[in-house]
Each structure stands twice: as structure tokens, then as C-alpha cells.
Amino acid sequence: MSVVNLLGEDLLLWNEYRSGNANAFGALIRVHYPDLFHYGTRFTRDAELVKDCLQDLFLELWINRETISETSFVKYYLLKALRRKLTRRIGRSRYTGSWEELHFESVFNGTPSVETGIIREEGLAELARKMRHALAGLSKRQQEVIYLRYYVDADIDEIAEIMSVNRQSVYNHLHDALKKLKKSSGKPSRFFLFLPLL
């Protein structure tokens, strides 16, 4: 996934888009599409549905550009909006109040994708495999938190915002997930007494 340090550029594009610059809006879409798409396909294998939701999202953003506020968290704003859209679309097709029950498809199944040949260090491949196993065993929510933390580089507040849950529960999910992962490495963790300093 793209390592973007576009905060400044992002903001610029966002403000341009808000003032009605379609080219800037196009660039904004272009920049965020890969992450949005990847995140969206964590909830459904139906790639077309995700594309559909994104198209709707873009259209709404455009139409409402004048009432949308300035934000320095463009990416998180978009991720949150997409998540909401997906919740509704997927939730609607299955009916009823299972509002929150988006299923985060485990992205962490199988063997580590980095070829084990590259992992030269002794015991590292084995350790990675154990952790991969532990990852696959985490709850959907824990996986989603880890995903957002690792891939989207979102901090606790931002994750809480994207997932529409409170800060404490994100913190707990992350904490529990990391605890399980550490446990899977087999050693009691006197090294790991530090909580994430986010």
C-alpha cells in the first residue's frame, strides 16, 4: 500500500475540491482509491459492490462540497464514510438491525507473504508463522484495528472515528490483540511491558 505523506497536499486538494475544482477532486479520488478499495474489500468479496459504494460516495461528496468542512483527516474521513456506506449496503441486503456487524474478512490467513527465503535470520520464519496464526485467531474487530493501525497508519482516535466506536474500546482491542500476538511468540514478555505510546 502506498506510503503517503500527503498531509499537506491532501489538504490542498481537499480545499480545492470544496471550492469546486473537479480536477482536484479527481486527483483526490486517484490518491485515495487504492486504500479505500482495499479496506472496503475487507468486508465483502464483492469488489463491484465496493466500487459502487465508492462511486456513490464520490458523488455525494461532490454534490455536498459546499457544506463539507475543512478537515486535515481526509483519508480517515473517506474511510469512515465508506465504512458507513458498506454497513448500510451490506446490512440492508441481509436485513435488520445488525448495523454494526460488518464482517472483517481475515486478511491474515495463510503463510506470511514475504517469501521465507528472504527471512534469513534464524527462527524468524517460524516466529512469523506463529504470529500469523495468532493474527488469524483474533476477533474481527481486533483484526480491523490492527489493520487500520498498521496499513492506514491511523492512531487510536482516528480508528475510533473510522469504526464509530469509542476510544477506549479501540485501545482495548489493540491492547488485547498485541498481547495475544506477543504470547504467540512463546516467551513471557518482560520486554513488552510498555503499552503503545500512541
Added chain:
Amino acid sequence: MKGPHRMSSEFNSLEDLVFSRSFRNWVLNRDSSEHAFWENWIQRNPDKAEIVKNAKAMIYALHLNTSVLPEDEIDEEARKALIRLKEAPRYIPLEGPERRGGRWLGVLRSHRFWILAVLAAAIGVTGFFYYRVHFSRDLLKVFRDTHKPVREQATDASREQTFRLPDGSLVRLGKNSQLYFPQEWARDLTRREVFLRGEAFFDIRRNPSAPFYVYTDQVITKGQGTSWAVHAFPMDVQTTVTDRKGEVSVYLSGNPPEHATGRNKTAGIVLGPNQEVVYDRKENKLLKTLAEEPEPLDEAADTVVVFQRTPIRQIFSQLHELYGIPIQFDQEALDSCLLTATMGRQSFYQRLDLICKAIGGAYEVTDGIVMVMAVGCR
């Protein structure tokens, strides 16, 4: 708070490393520009060797073969979006509070937000129940409108009521229940229809040219010359239809039999004697199972039976005849099993338990059928 440019002294814990872009780049991409920095850092912090190793492992574990969307497909999607903009209407409301955008973080922490949220939730819940009650009235309203004039027979909490409908069918209306039915029943009716709120037992007079329909807010039951019980209180969690005699079909109210054509034809569930349908409100689905207390088909039948070295096959078939419930078992495995037993007052399930215990097996009810699992007899 985050980002690649931390001071080295900040990397104290495993998660500091794992969630550092810089460290990750170095692990996954050895010849990155961060190479020198990290080699150096590791040398200066030998006490962190274990953490570094674990962090590396975790990064490998977290790393995905992300199926990246091809560039041209992204271009295509962006282009599509821009084309749609041109045809866009002036204004459509965004979903919910997204409009407030940049302020969310602050908003979430403010007391006012939470007070408003609680209020909104309260209104939402009230609205939901209003909607449910209101919506359920609608079905009855439709019924009333199509059958003017409609008569209502109601019971209170003190007692049941038994009466006959104009066609001669018998209804035993349970407590706190209402039955609505047309005032007049023409001779050439093609369907006899009633609407039930509450619970009732129906014993229908046979008339093949006019099937009998019991409507409730959730399910519709259709039968001809049969008897069955319906339990459908508006605010109750469960709606059930229990067949006692003959065959009935059960449909979801949202999917009445006349809509069931072609591919949807299976939308109804057919029940035999002592089978039951439970309406699952949450999933909006019908589940087929067995009556809680199966009753013998023929009330006068002698339920006392004595088995003396009787083949299991025969016992099951007798049980089936008595209650009309299908029983499946492995004929071959139980072929040689003989059973000696006396059964008197036991209920259907007690009888099953007894038999299963004797042969060292077990049973389960699936889709209204009893499945006996046994590998042979002990």
C-alpha cells in the same frame, strides 16, 4: 504522534517498532534509505535485540500480498466518478453527520454530543416500536378493506372461547386474542380468510374449492381440511404454527402464496402432523421443527404398547404411525436390533429417549424430522 521521524530513544516497545513506517521499510526493503540508521540503532541498543526480532516477525506476519488494483482500473473509476459529477443534481443529503467532518474528533468527546446521541437513540427506539405497531396495523387494515364488513371476536385475559365460523370450521381462541373474519361468507368463495392477533386453534371444515387462510402480522397459514394452531401475539418474540392434522403450508406475510411463482415457489413451508414452523423475527425467516408436545394423530388411539423382542424398525414405524412424524435412521445398522419395552403414558420425546437409550444412540430434530443416530445396538 506518529510518522517516520521519531527520535531513536522513543523506540521502546514492540509496537513502537512495528508501527513505525521507517522500521517497516527497513525490514521489508533492506536497501532502503533507512538502512544505516537502523543498523546503527541496533548496535547501540543491544538490549532491544529480542524486541527487534519479534517486531520483524510481526511485520512479516502482518504483511499482505495486497492485490493492488491495476493503475488503469483506478483511472477508470476516477474518470467514471468525474463523468457522473457533470450529471449530478444540485443537492442530495449526505448520510448522517459526515457533513461535520473535521470536527468529529472534538464532537465525539463533547458532552453535548452524548446527550444528543442518547436523545436520538430514544427517539429512534420509540420510532422503531411505533413503526412496528403501525406497520402491523397496516396488514390488518388491508384485510379489513378487502373484506368489508369484518367481524371481530375477541377474548380477554380471563378465558378462552370456542366458536364456529360461518363455514362450520371450529375455532378455539386463546386468551387475549382477536380473530377478524368477514361478516358474510358467500357460497362460491374461492378462499376463506381470517386474520389473527394472539393464539388460536383451527379445525377446518373440508372444502377443496376454498382453501382456508389464517393471516397474522408475520406469517400466513394455508390449509384445506386440517387442523392447526397459530400463536402470534404482536409483541411476542416468536410466532409459531403447529400442525395437528393433515397438511398446511406456511408463508411469510411479506411473501404471500400468490406471489410465489417460478423461482420463488419454494417460499412456503409445508408442514405435516406435529411439525411446527417458528418465525424468526430477527432473520425474517421460517424455521421448520417439531411441536413441543406432539400429540397422537388419533386421540382415541391406544397409546399403550408392549414390545417384546420387537425389531427397532417396527417400533419406529409404529411411532411414526402414531404421531405422523418422519423418523430417519440407518436401516442397515439397526436391522438386527430387538427391543423389549412397555410404553404407556410417555410423551413422544420420552419414547424416543427410551428407545435411543436402549440402543445406545441419540437423536436430533432437523427440519421437522427426527434423525436417529446409532451405529448398532449395544
